[in-house]
Amino acid sequence: MAENKNQDLKNLGEFGLIDLLTKNIEIKNSSTKMGVGDDAAVLDYKNKQVVVTTDLLLQGIHFDLVYTPLKHLGYKAVMVNLSDVFAMNATPKQITVSIGVSSKMNTVALETLYEGIKLACDKHGVDLVGGDTSSSLTGLTISITAIGEGDENDIVYRKGAKPNDLICVSGDLGGAYMGLQLLEREKRVHEGNAKVQPDLSGYDYILERQLKPEARGDVIAFLKEIGVKPTSMIDISDGLSSEIKHICKNSGTGCRIYENKIPIDHTTSLMAEEINMNPTVAALNGGEDYELLFTISMDDYEKFSKETDLKIYTIGHITEESKGCYLVTNADQEIELQAQGWNALTGNNEQ
Amino acid sequence: MAENKNQDLKNLGEFGLIDLLTKNIEIKNSSTKMGVGDDAAVLDYKNKQVVVTTDLLLQGIHFDLVYTPLKHLGYKAVMVNLSDVFAMNATPKQITVSIGVSSKMNTVALETLYEGIKLACDKHGVDLVGGDTSSSLTGLTISITAIGEGDENDIVYRKGAKPNDLICVSGDLGGAYMGLQLLEREKRVHEGNAKVQPDLSGYDYILERQLKPEARGDVIAFLKEIGVKPTSMIDISDGLSSEIKHICKNSGTGCRIYENKIPIDHTTSLMAEEINMNPTVAALNGGEDYELLFTISMDDYEKFSKETDLKIYTIGHITEESKGCYLVTNADQEIELQAQGWNALTGNNEQ
The missing domain is CATH 3.30.1330.10 (PurM-like, N-terminal domain)
Structure with missing residues (x-):
């Protein structure tokens, strides 16, 4: 026209x-x-x-x-x-x-x-x-x-996790939150002095995690391909801690997540270091990573040996409800998981 | 608690x-x-x-x-x-x-x-x-x-009206718009002098039309009961004029609507008179009445003789597309219908 x-x-x-x-x-x-x-x-x-x-x-x-x-x-x-x-x-x-x-x-x-x-x-x-x-x-x-x-038999709910099930995540965590911190910092710098151009170099990965997340249809297709139906599943919009607690609450279970198993990209760690933040905290509470968090029966574990470009990480296991929901730290301490998460009501991603 | x-x-x-x-x-x-x-x-x-x-x-x-x-x-x-x-x-x-x-x-x-x-x-x-x-x-x-x-065979689209089909509406029109005019007027009065209480007496009907509209599930049930499937249907959210034009455009037809057949409640007429507005204009362009506008085959007309508390009004008929979309006024003039309607983009209900 x-x-x-x-x-x-x-x-x-x-x-x-x-x-x-x-x-x-x-x-x-x-x-x-x-x-x-x-x-x-x-x-x-x-x-x-x-x-x-x-x-x-x-x-x-x-x-x-x-x-x-x-x-x-x-x-x-x-x-x-x-x-x-x-x-x-x-x-x-x-x-x-x-x-x-x-x-x-x-x-x-x-x-x-x-x-x-x-x-x-x-x-x-x-x-x-x-x-x-x-x-x-x-x-x-x-x-x-x-x-x-x-199909009715394929739908996976948050409920359904059983003790001893493995807890898996489809990609690294905390990146979207660190991308947001970077954008907010450069915005403040820019507002202070409009002549200063934002310095975003070297941080492409976390910027993309924040600005252009990908829904993990590829992971769903792979699970179907290898014949694995997760026992429970949720997507990580509010942070790992909040999401695993949803699964445990709905399934009537507890869990152990191992800090040293949580996948964190090196760019996420670099940015966390710059702002004096523990990258594990970003992974637990940052949110907006849109990875899939799911549990599988131990019996299905060997099916994941099939060759794939996808990275699926096992980060812990489901326990009896009475054991509670805990993070096992690198120092071998157990810290109770808090569903702090990303809270759209307090808008704490904007702080 | x-x-x-x-x-x-x-x-x-x-x-x-x-x-x-x-x-x-x-x-x-x-x-x-x-x-x-x-x-x-x-x-x-x-x-x-x-x-x-x-x-x-x-x-x-x-x-x-x-x-x-x-x-x-x-x-x-x-x-x-x-x-x-x-x-x-x-x-x-x-x-x-x-x-x-x-x-x-x-x-x-x-x-x-x-x-x-x-x-x-x-x-x-x-x-x-x-x-x-x-x-x-x-x-x-x-x-x-x-x-x-x-059911697949029951769904009614905007397309499907045929020349000679009768145009029906499930209730009176223009009331919701007049209710809005009343509320806006009393708001202005109240803003001018907060001690003046709004005078809404006698206008319950149009206030209810504006504030508490009812979706016409009863009409759908009645049509099913008498075995009538409309040839086309739409709900009146933007005004009669705009909606009948949608039906005609989608069906590839024209129409004639008769001004003296358009159902208008006396409260709507009273309020229109107070603000020097033609109530037919409110019915044509007012919107938010949420009545159903539908077309039926002439063959189905006699089925409407079944006793019911519902009021269904026949207000015109569908024509060939070449005849255009016109209102036949009380003075027997033909005025082309304009899809002016209620425009959420210009927010003209707020003026």
Whole structure:
């Protein structure tokens, strides 16, 4: 189109904006009978079970547009929802996206946000089937609901862990939190002196962990490939400590996590050292890593010998409930795990 | 519990708040396999099709807490979503509720909001199966997704209307908009002189239309009872004019709506007169009435002779597309219908 792409939102109107943002959407799944364009989407799952999850992302609480590129934000907003679907051992198939936008935001910015949303959908074969678009008197609001499918016998809940089960995690932890600390520090420096450019060199890994997390569909596919159904599973959005406690509470068990087994990337450790923080604390309470935390029966352990590029770490084991939930430190001390986590209500990631 | 019920949100934490708000939730539907308490809800629809719809409600855009009781707000937030499910000729079964709350709001206020949410769920046998809870730096944000089921052959889309089909509406129009005008006027009066109490007497009906709309599940049940499947259907959230144009656009047809057939309550007319507005304009463009607008084949017309307390009005008919979409006025003039509607992007309900 030759006309000015940067159209004014008010002139475009809600229906015009929806048309603009959804014009290139192609339906990829046979379960999507009707996507955008009616009162509701229509889905057909035949004999599968349906999983539904939703996340609300608010500007200033969950993201800071000063250092969050809109394309990354759209991508991440989808990924955090798909991560919840994978954590049920299910396959995401559809999402709905609702956005509230301030009049300061233009259509090019919104199209950039949707580029990220579509990229995440394409990566996992997910259809965008509906949503809602509104103006916002304040910041950007993004609400995404993800829908997926799984066979009844395949769905994995938080409950189901048994004593002696092994506790596994699909990747290193604490990186997303350290990426956030770095971005917040450089933002403060930049605000103090606008001529100073942020120094982010050498920290690509933790920045990507914070800004562009990946939902671990590859891990779910690998577990299926080797014929392992976890006894329980959760995704790590609030920190290892909080998540393992959810599994233990729901399963009626305790656990032992070994500090020296917790996978931490060297970039995470470097950044933690810079800000005088114990990287284990970042792994336990940092959150937003979006790795999968799951338990497996000891009998399934040998199945993991199959060659793979994936790194799956065994970090502890499940115990009887009476034994409590403890971290065994490098100094061989037992410290009770606290579900401090990332608390969206106190907004402590913004401190 | 003897302790102070009005707990501070920050002390309660996200998980504590979720527990508080979802503690009395009972699962009512066999399709709900897992509700609140895991990464995602798990649903089982067997051979039914699944419909999914979502709405985002933002303080200052969609509601004004100055005159909107929180219990009504929760009720309405659910009803507007259920209305979309009914508009597919489907039955709502589950909702997820995400809220962003400012620290100014206390737990008693949130529990009141959830009372309204649960009341609406109970009224239609719907399960609350998940959601997300966050702090908000600004106003209250409510995002609801509703999920329902229907037989593949029963689902009704916006497309499907045929020339000569009759256009029906399930109740009177323009009332919700007039209720809003009244509330806004009294708010202005009250702001001008805080000693003046709002004068809302005699206007209960339009206030209820605005503050406590009802999704028309009773109409869907009646249509099933008399064996009528509409050829197309939509719910009236943006005004009659906008909605009938959606049906015509999706069906590739035109229409004639007769001004003297449009049902308008006398309270709506009275209020319109007070503010020098044509009540037909309120019906056409006011929005938020949440009545069902549907088309039926002429062959089905006689089935509506069955006795019922429901009022279903025939307001026009579908034409060939080339005839366009027109209102036939009381003066027998034809005026082209404009999809002006209620525009959440320009927030014109706030003017």
